[in-house]
Amino acid sequence: MRIAILGGTGEQGPGLALRWAQAGEEVIIGSRQKEKGEKVAIELNQELGKELLRGTDNVTAAAAAEVVVLTVPYSAHVSTLESVKEQLQGKIFVDVSVPLDPENARRVIMPSAGSAAEEAQQVLGSEVKVVGALQNVSAHVLRDINAVIDCDVLVCGSDKDARATVMQLIERLGIHAIDVGPLEAARQIEPITALLIRLNIRHKVHSAGIRLTGLPKR
Amino acid sequence: MRIAILGGTGEQGPGLALRWAQAGEEVIIGSRQKEKGEKVAIELNQELGKELLRGTDNVTAAAAAEVVVLTVPYSAHVSTLESVKEQLQGKIFVDVSVPLDPENARRVIMPSAGSAAEEAQQVLGSEVKVVGALQNVSAHVLRDINAVIDCDVLVCGSDKDARATVMQLIERLGIHAIDVGPLEAARQIEPITALLIRLNIRHKVHSAGIRLTGLPKR
Numbered sequence: 001m002r003i004a005i006l007g008g009t010g011e012q013g014p015g016l017a018l019r020w021a022q023a024g025e026e027v028i029i030g031s032r033q034k035e036k037g038e039k040v041a042i043e044l045n046q047e048l049g050k051e052l053l054r055g056t057d058n059v060t061a062a063a064a065a066e067v068v069v070l071t072v073p074y075s076a077h078v079s080t081l082e083s084v085k086e087q088l089q090g091k092i093f094v095d096v097s098v099p100l101d102p103e104n105a106r107r108v109i110m111p112s113a114g115s116a117a118e119e120a121q122q123v124l125g126s127e128v129k130v131v132g133a134l135q136n137v138s139a140h141v142l143r144d145i146n147a148v149i150d151c152d153v154l155v156c157g158s159d160k161d162a163r164a165t166v167m168q169l170i171e172r173l174g175i176h177a178i179d180v181g182p183l184e185a186a187r188q189i190e191p192i193t194a195l196l197i198r199l200n201i202r203h204k205v206h207s208a209g210i211r212l213t214g215l216p217k218r
Numbered sequence: 219m220r221i222a223i224l225g226g227t228g229e230q231g232p233g234l235a236l237r238w239a240q241a242g243e244e245v246i247i248g249s250r251q252k253e254k255g256e257k258v259a260i261e262l263n264q265e266l267g268k269e270l271l272r273g274t275d276n277v278t279a280a281a282a283a284e285v286v287v288l289t290v291p292y293s294a295h296v297s298t299l300e301s302v303k304e305q306l307q308g309k310i311f312v313d314v315s316v317p318l319d320p321e322n323a324r325r326v327i328m329p330s331a332g333s334a335a336e337e338a339q340q341v342l343g344s345e346v347k348v349v350g351a352l353q354n355v356s357a358h359v360l361r362d363i364n365a366v367i368d369c370d371v372l373v374c375g376s377d378k379d380a381r382a383t384v385m386q387l388i389e390r391l392g393i394h395a396i397d398v399g400p401l402e403a404a405r406q407i408e409p410i411t412a413l414l415i416r417l418n419i420r421h422k423v424h425s426a427g428i429r430l431t432g433l434p435k436r
Contacts, residue, residue: 106403107406108406138432141432150431150432151432154413178417180417181416184325185413187325187409188325188413191405191406192406192410195372195398195403195407198398202397202399203433203434205433205434208433209430210428211429211430212428213368213425213426213427213428214356214359214426214427215423216422
């Protein structure tokens with residue numbers, strides 16, 4: 001599947017790009033500046049020892065992909081969404097954003113829409129299949145491509161087929177994906193990131209994650 | 219240790235009472251009505267086959283205990299706190315409350331204090347050592363005293379020694395307790411209960427829980 005990772009040069013983007021490329025997906029790194037996207041793609045290809053990734057600007061990346069993943073810091077959330085709104089129509093959009101308090105990342109300040117994912121749906125309109133996922137995965141663990149990812153990923157979104165597609169893409173990364181239902185579940189999922197940052201700081205690690213227990217085995 | 223469980227006749231109270239009594243702690247069940255507290259204690263003692271528990275009203279229970287645990291529905295949160303405020307001064311108070319949306323338990327409506335636990339601190343004053351804990355444990359699993367509890371418990375509170383005492387009490391139940399730091403972490407911990415209720419409904423179970431990964435082994 002052709003996946004664009006917007007803000008792919010930031011914290012979570014490169015880890016996702018490398019892991020999906022290694023799993024055989026076609027990945028396009030998007031950045032605000034085309035040159036930066038290209039540069040990061042070259043660096044990541046060097047790390048892989050193969051030319052699996054390409055980089056460009058966010059708009060070109062979004063236009064070319066079937067599934068578009070957003071990993072920008074929350075301060076760039078709405079502006080990035082607006083810049084690619086046209087290119088996302090009819091597609092699956094995966095929002096990894098968390099509205100962390102810029103003054104204290106141990107907290108969230110939830111937007112008036114209820115969550116970052118619901119805000120994305122408002123900005124993008126009803127024809128975009130917005131899915132919230134991957135917010136709670138340690139960027140640090142994700143980036144170390146030899147590290148095993150010891151956590152689950154909660155997936156929410158109002159289009160059932162879009163949820164299923166994203167869950168499959170997550171399973172391709174070797175991560176167990178859990179269906180949480182409608183997009184408004186992002187209201188409970190996004191704050192968990194602040195909790196994990198709090199635990200990372202307190203316990204002096206970069207790897208805190210969650211697993212769900214007590215659910216039926218698949 | 220002498221533990222009072224206020225609202226001990228409700229959903230989570232009896233399971234906690236039975237398990238702590240079996241672990242050798244002295245447990246007093248509190249209820250709004252003394253007769254109801256007494257009745258439930260008799261029933262739970264019958265289940266244990268031993269007279270380990272006693273029941274009374276909330277005020278008497280709070281006055282007699284060293285550690286006081288609140289498990290009432292959120293609608294009775296502030297009124298119960300006010301009724302025992304005097305008896306709690308200088309003690310450890312464990313708030314298990316979650317401000318679930320009364321219209322839809324898949325959501326929370328956080329109080330203006332930030333969380334139910336912080337609201338308790340506001341109502342009770344600074345001399346009460348408020349600890350948030352046990353909000354995310356399935357009441358269903360807790361109540362089945364032969365069931366193994368497959369989840370972690372996140373513990374927050376602004377008094378470090380009080381947190382440590384509560385963590386020890388939780389470990390007495392065979393549950394791994396994790397120190398999350400100050401009381402305001404309850405803002406992230408309480409919404410997880412709504413997420414677990416959402417998962418229980420969606421996956422047709424009563425046992426969803428969370429475990430933390432990526433933290434140092436103790």
